[in-house]
Amino acid sequence: MESSEKAPVARTPDGVAAKLEQLILDGVLKPGQLLPSERRLCDKLGVSRASLREGLRLLRGKGIIETQQGRGSFVARLLPKYDDSPLMHLFRDHPRTLYDLLEVRALLEGESARLAALRGTSADRVMLKRRYDEMVAYAEGAAPISAERLARFDHAFHLAICEASHNPVLVHTLQGLTDLLLTSVFASLKNLYHRSGPRAQINDQHARLFRAVMEQEPERARQAALDHLHSVDESLREIEAEDERLVRSAMRLDGWE
Amino acid sequence: MESSEKAPVARTPDGVAAKLEQLILDGVLKPGQLLPSERRLCDKLGVSRASLREGLRLLRGKGIIETQQGRGSFVARLLPKYDDSPLMHLFRDHPRTLYDLLEVRALLEGESARLAALRGTSADRVMLKRRYDEMVAYAEGAAPISAERLARFDHAFHLAICEASHNPVLVHTLQGLTDLLLTSVFASLKNLYHRSGPRAQINDQHARLFRAVMEQEPERARQAALDHLHSVDESLREIEAEDERLVRSAMRLDGWE
């Protein structure tokens, strides 16, 4: 009865990275401080320089240290953001992927809405109405809006539609993509919820989508879902462009021009 | 006019990591696929093994690849796998799942074909032609046909189309669904390949799909893919109905009615 999972053996470079991380966390190595040279660290840790460098490369990838040729490695001043999902890294280094994700989601959400309008039972519609009312109640409530909670209601609404499609494979696939989106680019989405323009548009599109499904109009439902996702896509692109402008003007302030 | 900021010079290992990431996003390296051995990669990329290993270590840190001593490095599955999900265990052997799966696949394959016709480069078309020719050569060969091998060629053909869509999320999603198809409901598909009627139809539809993509006709490609998947769906339903009739008459023979 052995575990079929692999027990990841502790490789030397991983050990090196863990050891140094521990030293930083313990405060032995302070932010901004110069680390001992690679040769000295090899000596101290009893590993070859190749292994040590793989360990350092790992820390550098996580943003924990920074290295300059001819000078040495420093403990980074800013604590790195916590990135976990593999796709998160790909999104960061290859931003286009985010829009690829939205493209696929639009496809699935569209079909999901169509099928929900086509196949949804009255029980499905009761559940959907409940989710929709909850979401609207929160969005229009007097209390200040928390992006996290609104996102949860939003997600629940879309999930209810998907479930009304009565296709478990569709539900599972879409759920996987949505989780990915929420965990990886939540920061950008937050932006969306905090702007009144896009938010009003989203509310309107949700309403149209809701009505189309409730009135069992497959094509209208599909189109409403597509419009919704496409406008999210556009808004995100605008936000991105705006961020870029901000960065550029910050660069001007720093005397780059 | 020099930068006071650090100008991050392109280090070799970072370049290696970026290059491999790009290959994965472009679909050249597919999820679950074994990478070439380190020595071979060194050769191909023109870097030393030490640098290459630092690059690989970076990707491993991000969870993009997984490595096993004595075996090699694999591209990690970026989207959650289906087999672990408790939901999917319920689906297994549940006949309706097959049709749900085909429904979602039709959607994705359709869009994938459309995008392939729209965005595919001439290099994509060269690869696609190669896959298509291989498949046809096997299907029309004199030797008795093995369903497993034909399915593999079939899969490779569809995958080539998907890759030409240049949407990595689409590639990974569709790949996940295909894995599910091959591992859990393959038995049903086998039937299809062994009947000459459906097989001729499949060949014809493959040809139409192939031509539409090669001639860069997005809508025709999409429609061809949809027709293809729908006719597979229909054929399977017919086979199922036939089986049922057989079972029922067997039951009659056994005196059940």
Added chain:
DNA sequence: GACCAATTACTGGTCAGACCAGTGACCCAA
């Protein structure tokens, strides 16, 4: 012919040593 064990040719993991390329302190001459 079927099966099991040893061989072998791979795979990644690690090491030692070499050399190149930046950095900065130091020293000496103009």
Added chain:
DNA sequence: TTGGGTCACTGGTCTGACCAGTAATTGGTC
């Protein structure tokens, strides 16, 4: 004082070697 050169560091990269797992092949036994 200042300029330039030297030199002793730093990280960056490459080479070749060997260890340690894995898996297919082989060859023998039953």
